[in-house]
Amino acid sequence: MAEDLNETEEEALDGNRIDAVLDAVGAADRPALDALMEPLHAADIADLLEQIGPSDRNALLALWSHEIDGEILSEISDAIREEVIEALPPEVLAEAVRDLETDDVVDILEDLEEPQQELILDALADADRVAVEQAMSYPEYSAGRLMQREVVVAPEHWTVGEAIDFLRGAEHLPDQFYHVILVDPKMEPKGYVTLGRVLSSRRDMPLREIEEDSFRTIEATEPEADVAYMFNQYHLISCPVVDASDRLVGVITIDDAMNVLDEEHQEDMLRLAGVGDESSISDRVLETTRQRLPWLFVNLLTAILASMVIAQFENAIAQLVALAVLMPIVASMGGNAATQSLTVAVRALATRDLTGANVVRVIWRETAVGLLNGVFFAVVMGLVSWFWFGDQVLGLVIAAAMVVNLVVAGMAGILVPVMMERAGVDPALASGTFVTTVTDVVGFFVFLGLAAVVLL
Amino acid sequence: MAEDLNETEEEALDGNRIDAVLDAVGAADRPALDALMEPLHAADIADLLEQIGPSDRNALLALWSHEIDGEILSEISDAIREEVIEALPPEVLAEAVRDLETDDVVDILEDLEEPQQELILDALADADRVAVEQAMSYPEYSAGRLMQREVVVAPEHWTVGEAIDFLRGAEHLPDQFYHVILVDPKMEPKGYVTLGRVLSSRRDMPLREIEEDSFRTIEATEPEADVAYMFNQYHLISCPVVDASDRLVGVITIDDAMNVLDEEHQEDMLRLAGVGDESSISDRVLETTRQRLPWLFVNLLTAILASMVIAQFENAIAQLVALAVLMPIVASMGGNAATQSLTVAVRALATRDLTGANVVRVIWRETAVGLLNGVFFAVVMGLVSWFWFGDQVLGLVIAAAMVVNLVVAGMAGILVPVMMERAGVDPALASGTFVTTVTDVVGFFVFLGLAAVVLL
Numbered sequence: 001m002a003e004d005l006n007e008t009e010e011e012a013l014d015g016n017r018i019d020a021v022l023d024a025v026g027a028a029d030r031p032a033l034d035a036l037m038e039p040l041h042a043a044d045i046a047d048l049l050e051q052i053g054p055s056d057r058n059a060l061l062a063l064w065s066h067e068i069d070g071e072i073l074s075e076i077s078d079a080i081r082e083e084v085i086e087a088l089p090p091e092v093l094a095e096a097v098r099d100l101e102t103d104d105v106v107d108i109l110e111d112l113e114e115p116q117q118e119l120i121l122d123a124l125a126d127a128d129r130v131a132v133e134q135a136m137s138y139p140e141y142s143a144g145r146l147m148q149r150e151v152v153v154a155p156e157h158w159t160v161g162e163a164i165d166f167l168r169g170a171e172h173l174p175d176q177f178y179h180v181i182l183v184d185p186k187m188e189p190k191g192y193v194t195l196g197r198v199l200s201s202r203r204d205m206p207l208r209e210i211e212e213d214s215f216r217t218i219e220a221t222e223p224e225a226d227v228a229y230m231f232n233q234y235h236l237i238s239c240p241v242v243d244a245s246d247r248l249v250g251v252i253t254i255d256d257a258m259n260v261l262d263e264e265h266q267e268d269m270l271r272l273a274g275v276g277d278e279s280s281i282s283d284r285v286l287e288t289t290r291q292r293l294p295w296l297f298v299n300l301l302t303a304i305l306a307s308m309v310i311a312q313f314e315n316a317i318a319q320l321v322a323l324a325v326l327m328p329i330v331a332s333m334g335g336n337a338a339t340q341s342l343t344v345a346v347r348a349l350a351t352r353d354l355t356g357a358n359v360v361r362v363i364w365r366e367t368a369v370g371l372l373n374g375v376f377f378a379v380v381m382g383l384v385s386w387f388w389f390g391d392q393v394l395g396l397v398i399a400a401a402m403v404v405n406l407v408v409a410g411m412a413g414i415l416v417p418v419m420m421e422r423a424g425v426d427p428a429l430a431s432g433t434f435v436t437t438v439t440d441v442v443g444f445f446v447f448l449g450l451a452a453v454v455l456l
Numbered sequence: 457m458a459e460d461l462n463e464t465e466e467e468a469l470d471g472n473r474i475d476a477v478l479d480a481v482g483a484a485d486r487p488a489l490d491a492l493m494e495p496l497h498a499a500d501i502a503d504l505l506e507q508i509g510p511s512d513r514n515a516l517l518a519l520w521s522h523e524i525d526g527e528i529l530s531e532i533s534d535a536i537r538e539e540v541i542e543a544l545p546p547e548v549l550a551e552a553v554r555d556l557e558t559d560d561v562v563d564i565l566e567d568l569e570e571p572q573q574e575l576i577l578d579a580l581a582d583a584d585r586v587a588v589e590q591a592m593s594y595p596e597y598s599a600g601r602l603m604q605r606e607v608v609v610a611p612e613h614w615t616v617g618e619a620i621d622f623l624r625g626a627e628h629l630p631d632q633f634y635h636v637i638l639v640d641p642k643m644e645p646k647g648y649v650t651l652g653r654v655l656s657s658r659r660d661m662p663l664r665e666i667e668e669d670s671f672r673t674i675e676a677t678e679p680e681a682d683v684a685y686m687f688n689q690y691h692l693i694s695c696p697v698v699d700a701s702d703r704l705v706g707v708i709t710i711d712d713a714m715n716v717l718d719e720e721h722q723e724d725m726l727r728l729a730g731v732g733d734e735s736s737i738s739d740r741v742l743e744t745t746r747q748r749l750p751w752l753f754v755n756l757l758t759a760i761l762a763s764m765v766i767a768q769f770e771n772a773i774a775q776l777v778a779l780a781v782l783m784p785i786v787a788s789m790g791g792n793a794a795t796q797s798l799t800v801a802v803r804a805l806a807t808r809d810l811t812g813a814n815v816v817r818v819i820w821r822e823t824a825v826g827l828l829n830g831v832f833f834a835v836v837m838g839l840v841s842w843f844w845f846g847d848q849v850l851g852l853v854i855a856a857a858m859v860v861n862l863v864v865a866g867m868a869g870i871l872v873p874v875m876m877e878r879a880g881v882d883p884a885l886a887s888g889t890f891v892t893t894v895t896d897v898v899g900f901f902v903f904l905g906l907a908a909v910v911l912l
Contacts, residue, residue, distance in 0.1 A: 043689045050814075
């Protein structure tokens with residue numbers, strides 16, 4: 001059978017294959033297309049659909065849409081999923097959706113518009129439809145939406161043998177399960193046993209005696225970010241989900257948690273850069289422009305604010321144009337130092353390494369780092385300015401401004417995200433723009449102000 | 457037994473508990489300290505040690521170091537691990553290290569200095585020491601270092617019943633395993649079966665008939681980033697690791713892959729901000745200053761470059777100071793737009809969504825987005841400048857400069873990381889600084905140059 005396996009082994013997606021697929025699509029060569037697509041993993045087919053252009057995608061779907069299954073559908077990025085769903089014949093969509101576990105259906109539904117949601121709900125078997133609608137009744141981005149509802153449970157007084165007999169007799173088991181959850185008569189989870197332990201223990205071993213220390217539960221209403229944190233922090237593989245009265249309602253597995261962790265990362269990174277959350281490389285030009293424009297607009301307002309500071313010193317600049325030449329350096333160094341400190345802070349808040357216990361010490365640390373770097377760059381930039389413009393006092397002015405601005409940068413870089421977090425706002429949310437506004441305004445004001453006082 | 461479980465249930469780490477721990481340490485109250493620490497998970501104890509200050513940490517370790525076990529040691533961040541290891545009595549360290557699976561020992565060893573590595577290697581049992589040294593012979597950050605060497609295998613012709621009997625009879629099984637790997641007589645992995653399938657199938661079922669589609673292997677020398685990508689892309693739970701001749705040498709489980717994914721993300725985020733890779737909130741002031749200074753220095757050089765561009769237009773600025781007031785706006789908008797496009801590109805490269813297949817289209821898209829946003833902000837900023845300085849032509853000049861700089865920003869934001877990737881350099885590595893240098897230089901040059909030509 002080793003030969004069979006090799007024949008069906010999956011092949012990787014690479015540029016050559018994509019070119020070959022596009023050639024086959026161009027020639028409307030169905031057999032060639034099937035041969036190229038068949039060995040690809042669903043996740044790679046989804047990537048392929050995302051990476052080719054809209055017109056190629058349409059042509060490919062026109063030829064090949066009946067091969068789209070549930071797995072491909074759930075791998076496809078939100079940016080093009082609506083487009084793909086619209087291209088599917090209703091019977092293909094229905095079969096694709098019926099393939100999926102209910103948690104995957106929920107994941108797809110979440111990001112669709114009303115009419116497409118209906119299309120998919122209608123395609124489901126009645127029991128699944130009820131399950132999906134129940135899941136959708138949990139808050140967005142909650143554990144309840146993430147969990148799968150099929151669970152493998154055993155009464156807590158069972159032995160290994162009873163569990164094995166039950167599993168062998170079970171008509172339908174979830175695709176993925178790693179623990180047998182022990183429940184009491186009220187369906188409250190009381191512990192769990194890994195399948196490895198079940199398999200390696202004697203039949204008369206009580207399940208309670210081989211349960212795992214790592215056992216913990218999560219409430220269905222908890223945000224999915226907390227779920228991801230819990231899996232990562234406590235190295236969980238699966239975690240039972242309970243309702244408000246502690247009854248078992250589902251289970252979350254680590255692959256879903258890993259997915260959430262990945263999305264949270266993406267969100268942090270894009271938000272820090274002032275990019276809309278949903279941004280993906282497959283978005284269209286207009287959609288992308290629309291997502292990025294608002295934060296550029298905020299940046300424009302803050303840049304104008306900084307310019308208004310400069311405008312206060314027009315006379316000084318007119319008398320000494322060197323000020324205009326040097327002032328962006330002070331602002332730029334402040335902005336960079338602030339971004340460094342901000343990024344470390346946002347990351348530490350996300351991983352819960354920055355808490356009430358160490359926030360004061362970290363603020364001091366950032367201030368001290370700003371002071372040390374400030375002194376270093378003050379000396380460097382003071383000397384550079386002195387030699388460049390032959391003006392010792394100008395060197396002293398820029399040195400002083402550099403120290404002040406880097407200290408402010410360190411403080412702003414940590415205080416802005418911490419205060420946003422306390423106020424219940426995501427600290428990654430464009431705090432970059434706010435922080436660099438502070439360093440721009442302070443940088444221009446201190447440098448030009450000092451110059452106006454000392455030099456003129 | 458449900459009562460037992462509740463008594464030993466873990467409690468969460470919060471600010472109150474940290475305060476209470478510090479109080480107990482201050483009072484040198486061992487019993488109170490034990491009572492507070494005992495219900496904490498190892499990962500939370502590690503967080504506690506990271507979040508308290510160095511002197512509190514010393515005091516806590518002086519009282520409590522004999523309770524440090526292997527799990528705590530492997531959870532502790534690199535930033536303070538050396539310090540903690542030095543505080544441990546040799547016999548405590550030896551016992552802690554002997555507790556651990558070899559992959560966790562390797563993870564600890566990697567970041568230690570030579571003398572501490574020896575300390576830990578000496579503490580290991582001989583067989584473990586050999587295993588750890590073998591793992592350390594694989595390249596840094598490779599699959600070989602990440603894998604656990606204990607594997608659960610079965611000859612590919614076995615049945616479910618044979619596998620269960622073997623597992624029951626096995627003397628030692630890994631803490632975590634999710635699949636039985638099917639091997640041929642040369643120990644080449646040929647497939648795997650989930651434990652769930654083993655448990656729910658009849659005893660006479662051949663293992664080959666219930667093997668999973670998801671099966672794939674990874675070579676021991678592959679970089680761990682590729683491992684993380686593979687787990688995330690293909691939803692793997694565990695993956696056999698093979699040597700150059702395809703023989704099974706170990707297995708990687710999803711929790712390790714999740715950890716790598718998390719670290720890779722941290723690296724991208726910090727590198728984008730120009731922060732040294734190892735940066736953590738627990739680093740000391742001098743260490744942090746040393747990490748951040750080099751990139752600030754690079755930024756200083758690029759800022760001086762931008763200032764040299766301004767210096768070419770000293771005459772123009774002396775004649776029309778409004779130019780000095782407005783020029784930072786052009787540069788700032790370009791820098792922000794470039795950072796948006798750069799961040800999306802770096803993320804897409806990391807997730808392999810930006811490839812040869814779509815790079816040309818994405819470059820066009822970024823350029824088009826830059827053009828659209830450029831036109832929008834050109835109109836806004838043209839009007840603002842006109843009303844602010846009562847100068848129509850100045851408005852036209854800044855509008856033109858805005859369009860040019862935002863188009864350049866879009867192009868630089870995608871081209872710089874793509875070219876870095878092609879050159880084999882991590883595209884996150886301070887590409888922010890390079891990209892904003894481009895937009896600063898272009899912004900100042902186009903705005904001031906146009907003004908000099910048109911206005912004076």
